[in-house]
Amino acid sequence: MTPQDASVAAAKTCLLAPVVPVLVIDDASTAADLARALVAGGLPALEVTLRTPAALEAIRQMAAVPGGVVGAGTLLTPKDVEDAKAAGATFGVSPGATDILLDACEANDLPLLPGTATASEAMRLLERGYTVQKFFPAEANGGAPALKAIGAPLPQVKFCPTGGVNLRNARDYLGLSNTLCVGGSWVAPKDKVVAGDWAGITALAKEAAALS
Numbered sequence: 591m592t593p594q595d596a597s598v599a600a601a602k603t604c605l606l607a608p609v610v611p612v613l614v615i616d617d618a619s620t621a622a623d624l625a626r627a628l629v630a631g632g633l634p635a636l637e638v639t640l641r642t643p644a645a646l647e648a649i650r651q652m653a654a655v656p657g658g659v660v661g662a663g664t665l666l667t668p669k670d671v672e673d674a675k676a677a678g679a680t681f682g683v684s685p686g687a688t689d690i691l692l693d694a695c696e697a698n699d700l701p702l703l704p705g706t707a708t709a710s711e712a713m714r715l716l717e718r719g720y721t722v723q724k725f726f727p728a729e730a731n732g733g734a735p736a737l738k739a740i741g742a743p744l745p746q747v748k749f750c751p752t753g754g755v756n757l758r759n760a761r762d763y764l765g766l767s768n769t770l771c772v773g774g775s776w777v778a779p780k781d782k783v784v785a786g787d788w789a790g791i792t793a794l795a796k797e798a799a800a801l802s
């Protein structure tokens with residue numbers, strides 16, 4: 591898959607809803623219920639971070655949930671890419687971008703939303719053909735004002751800011767012309783997942799889906 595095709599696919603995923611839930615899953619047996627709760631609330635695109643032993647099984651379970659579009663986050667290595675793809679992930683997200691990782695995603699036909707934090711990093715990805723990127727960590731890098739400033743010289747790059755984004759500040763990003771959606775973990779708080787409070791998570795998802 592070319593970087594251009596990956597960017598088209600990543601943009602489509604980002605435009606499904608204003609928020610992509612970023613999920614750190616400890617127990618794969620909660621994954622399908624969690625996915626159903628988020629999809630029911632209007633958030634179909636789900637990023638499962640490869641940070642827990644349960645992550646790949648969680649992706650397998652979530653990929654079977656109707657209406658869900660499940661991706662793998664925290665992709666760092668070619669093995670991560672192969673494992674994510676085999677588990678059923680249909681997109682990938684990474685905190686940064688290396689040539690080895692980009693090569694692996696392109697070779698495995700996994701559309702990647704590659705992470706970037708500076709204008710130089712965004713330019714390097716743009717040179718390779720990636721016009722859709724994740725701005726990470728968004729709040730720590732200056733938040734919406736910084737992303738807006740990057741958009742002045744680089745309007746052709748669109749972003750999914752992630753990292754420190756929440757219900758309070760999401761609109762600051764979503765109002766920018768270079769922001770397609772935001773990523774965030776606030777829609778799936780650990781206590782609600784552990785308690786099996788799926789109705790509560792659907793309520794949070796609805797609130798997030800109504801952001802614009």
Ligand code: 3PG
Nearest residue numbers: 612752753754755774775
């Ligand atoms: C992460 O690193 O887990 C993601 O960027 C999500 O960050 P958040 O927990 O601040 O939403």
